Amino acid sequence: MPATAEIDNKNVKKQPSNNRFMKTVKSVIKNKLSAIGLVILVFIVLAAIFAPVITSYGPNEQDLGNTHLGIGSEGHFLGTDNYGRDMWSRIVHGASISLLVGISSVGIGLIGGIVLGLLAGYYRKLDGIIMRIVDLLFAFPGILLAMLVIAMLGTSLINVVIAISIWSIPGCARIVRGSVLSIKEQEYIMAMKSIGASDVRILFKHILPNCTAPLIVYGTMRMATTILSTSALSYLGLGAQPPTPEWGAMIAAGQNFMWQAPHLAIIPGIAIMLTVFAFNVVGDGLRDALDPNMDLNT
Amino acid sequence: MTQLLQVENLETKFRTADGKLPAVRNISFSMDKGETLCIVGESGSGKSITSLSIMGLLPPNGEISSGSIHLADDNLTEKTEEQMERLRGNTLSMIFQEPMTALNPVLTIGYQLREPLMIHKKMSKKEANQSSIALLEKVGIPNPKEKLSQYPHELSGGMRQRVMISIALACEPSLLVADEPTTALDVTIQAQILDLMKELQTELGMGVIFVTHDMGVVAEIADRVMVMYAGEVVEIADVESIFEDPQHPYTKGLLDSVPDVDGDVQDLNVIQGSMPSLDEEISGCRFHPRCPFATDICKEKEPPLFGVTSNHSSKCWLQEVKTNGEPNAIARS
Numbered sequence: 001m002p003a004t005a006e007i008d009n010k011n012v013k014k015q016p017s018n019n020r021f022m023k024t025v026k027s028v029i030k031n032k033l034s035a036i037g038l039v040i041l042v043f044i045v046l047a048a049i050f051a052p053v054i055t056s057y058g059p060n061e062q063d064l065g066n067t068h069l070g071i072g073s074e075g076h077f078l079g080t081d082n083y084g085r086d087m088w089s090r091i092v093h094g095a096s097i098s099l100l101v102g103i104s105s106v107g108i109g110l111i112g113g114i115v116l117g118l119l120a121g122y123y124r125k126l127d128g129i130i131m132r133i134v135d136l137l138f139a140f141p142g143i144l145l146a147m148l149v150i151a152m153l154g155t156s157l158i159n160v161v162i163a164i165s166i167w168s169i170p171g172c173a174r175i176v177r178g179s180v181l182s183i184k185e186q187e188y189i190m191a192m193k194s195i196g197a198s199d200v201r202i203l204f205k206h207i208l209p210n211c212t213a214p215l216i217v218y219g220t221m222r223m224a225t226t227i228l229s230t231s232a233l234s235y236l237g238l239g240a241q242p243p244t245p246e247w248g249a250m251i252a253a254g255q256n257f258m259w260q261a262p263h264l265a266i267i268p269g270i271a272i273m274l275t276v277f278a279f280n281v282v283g284d285g286l287r288d289a290l291d292p293n294m295d296l297n298t
Numbered sequence: 299m300t301q302l303l304q305v306e307n308l309e310t311k312f313r314t315a316d317g318k319l320p321a322v323r324n325i326s327f328s329m330d331k332g333e334t335l336c337i338v339g340e341s342g343s344g345k346s347i348t349s350l351s352i353m354g355l356l357p358p359n360g361e362i363s364s365g366s367i368h369l370a371d372d373n374l375t376e377k378t379e380e381q382m383e384r385l386r387g388n389t390l391s392m393i394f395q396e397p398m399t400a401l402n403p404v405l406t407i408g409y410q411l412r413e414p415l416m417i418h419k420k421m422s423k424k425e426a427n428q429s430s431i432a433l434l435e436k437v438g439i440p441n442p443k444e445k446l447s448q449y450p451h452e453l454s455g456g457m458r459q460r461v462m463i464s465i466a467l468a469c470e471p472s473l474l475v476a477d478e479p480t481t482a483l484d485v486t487i488q489a490q491i492l493d494l495m496k497e498l499q500t501e502l503g504m505g506v507i508f509v510t511h512d513m514g515v516v517a518e519i520a521d522r523v524m525v526m527y528a529g530e531v532v533e534i535a536d537v538e539s540i541f542e543d544p545q546h547p548y549t550k551g552l553l554d555s556v557p558d559v560d561g562d563v564q565d566l567n568v569i570q571g572s573m574p575s576l577d578e579e580i581s582g583c584r585f586h587p588r589c590p591f592a593t594d595i596c597k598e599k600e601p602p603l604f605g606v607t608s609n610h611s612s613k614c615w616l617q618e619v620k621t622n623g624e625p626n627a628i629a630r631s
Contacts, residue, residue: 124358186399186402187394187395187396187399187400188399188400188401188402188403190355190394190400191392191394191400191401191462191465192402192413193355193386194353194355194386194387194391194392194394194466195386195387195391195413195414195417195465195466195468195469196382196383196384196385196386196387196388196414196417196418197383197387197413197417198383201413201417205413206402206405209402209404209405210402210403210404212404
């Protein structure tokens with residue numbers, strides 16, 4: 001009997017969260033632009049995951065006899081670059097790099113921002129110090145900050161992640177702080193104190209779940225910015241180094257052959273554009289779905 | 299009866315731009331195990347602040363400036379914040395006025411119900427789930443297992459208040475502070491919740507401090523009644539004495555202002571004037587500007603708490619005549 005009881009429990013438990021997830025997805029799809037964005041995103045993610053499966057050449061496999069092949073060539077439907085490397089393979093592998101860098105730097109940025117935001121919102125004494133630091137970060141142009149960090153740490157993709165995560169912290173901290181300021185006055189927080197919950201428990205288990213909706217939206221939008229910045233830094237030679245198939249680096253390499261083989265620069269450019277566009281419109285859709293009239297507080 | 303709570307000379311002050319203002323002025327009372335003490339008074343009389351002082355949950359600008367609160371053998375005013383955390387929810391607990399806002403909207407009932415069990419009894423999630431089902435059953439919620447995975451907005455106000463009660467009573471506290479728990483509910487639900495609380499009180503043998511301004515609720519649930527006015531205790535007595543033989547003019551005023559639905563159409567009796575603000579210095583008795591019986595001595599000297607009978611006392615000079623001036627500072631010890 002206990003076994004069935006447990007299964008029952010699990011089933012009952014899963015339903016509401018599934019419902020909420022499906023409800024959100026549905027209202028995102030309702031907006032046509034967001035629906036297109038979501039399809040593009042799913043495609044990019046699948047392509048990144050299955051990159052080795054859906055390509056017949058390695059991203060760095062040179063074929064010096066077949067350089068500068070155009071779009072639609074036999075065996076290389078997106079053509080080849082100046083070393084005869086398959087463009088399709090490089091784009092697809094580039095997608096996984098962009099997504100990895102995006103996810104990790106947004107992730108680190110969110111963690112930092114959440115901790116700072118929670119502390120600043122909850123403890124009045126820390127608020128002043130933390131928010132001044134955040135203001136300072138805000139006042140600094142993001143890409144300049146990233147360049148500064150890379151100048152100090154050296155050029156590599158990991159340092160790009162570090163630089164961009166630092167740059168993601170202030171926005172997140174502000175969002176979280178704002179939510180905490182209103183949530184901490186709610187009676188249910190008082191009720192949790194009255195049963196002896198510690199500050200840490202209240203902050204992470206009772207206040208943080210109330211901030212998730214704006215954070216999901218921020219995180220999605222931030223992915224777009226992050227991917228764009230990564231490419232920008234790599235384009236400037238501060239991020240991924242050749243022969244890494246990073247989109248920005250590919251544009252930088254391709255622009256030398258703009259007249260002979262324009263697709264070398266244009267294809268990675270389109271890839272960046274599509275990805276950024278997809279994240280942005282999905283973010284917009286999520287904001288409409290989650291933010292204002294979401295039944296979170298009814 | 300053994301004593302559960304003893305509050306002595308409690309004074310709670312608030313730091314404001316105008317300096318420190320006392321919200322609770324030097325009050326003393328005690329209560330026994332299993333007893334229900336109702337604190338009644340108008341808004342701003344300090345009844346909620348008294349209960350928050352006991353819980354150690356005063357807002358950041360409030361502090362207990364003097365006095366002591368003894369719960370069984372513990373002096374709560376000397377406890378550190380961590381020690382209070384261990385007591386709260388375990389030996390003393392609280393339920394709030396608004397069942398609509400006192401549950402976290404984004405967490406399930408089960409999650410919130412597990413919290414006190416996991417904090418104080420160090421239960422695993424599975425054990426806590428089992429106990430939660432039993433708790434919900436105890437407070438009369440149908441299909442408790444299903445309710446665990448529901449969110450607060452899926453429950454009605456009365457159900458939510460039941461959930462609140464089950465959270466507060468999860469660790470079987472010896473003292474429950476209820477801050478107007480029925481004010482936001484409609485009358486039928488109110489009666490159900492009061493019955494439930496009485497039932498659970500007898501079962502667990504806990505003391506209940508019930509803050510309210512509803513004299514009907516007082517008559518329903520109280521063993522003893524403490525009437526507060528402007529941060530002071532003006533009268534404290536068992537419930538029969540308060541209703542049959544109120545001594546303090548303020549208590550009489552409160553009882554008179556309850557409309558009598560059976561009588562003829564009549565004007566509603568009100569106590570003239572309004573509660574003084576916290577910083578208002580009033581010489582003598584703080585009630586004298588509104589008191590119909592005020593005499594010269596009321597304006598000059600603050601009255602002590604006179605004993606009317608062994609467990610009935612009133613802070614009014616009118617008692618001096620009756621008792622030949624024998625003040626009884628602490629009504630019951």
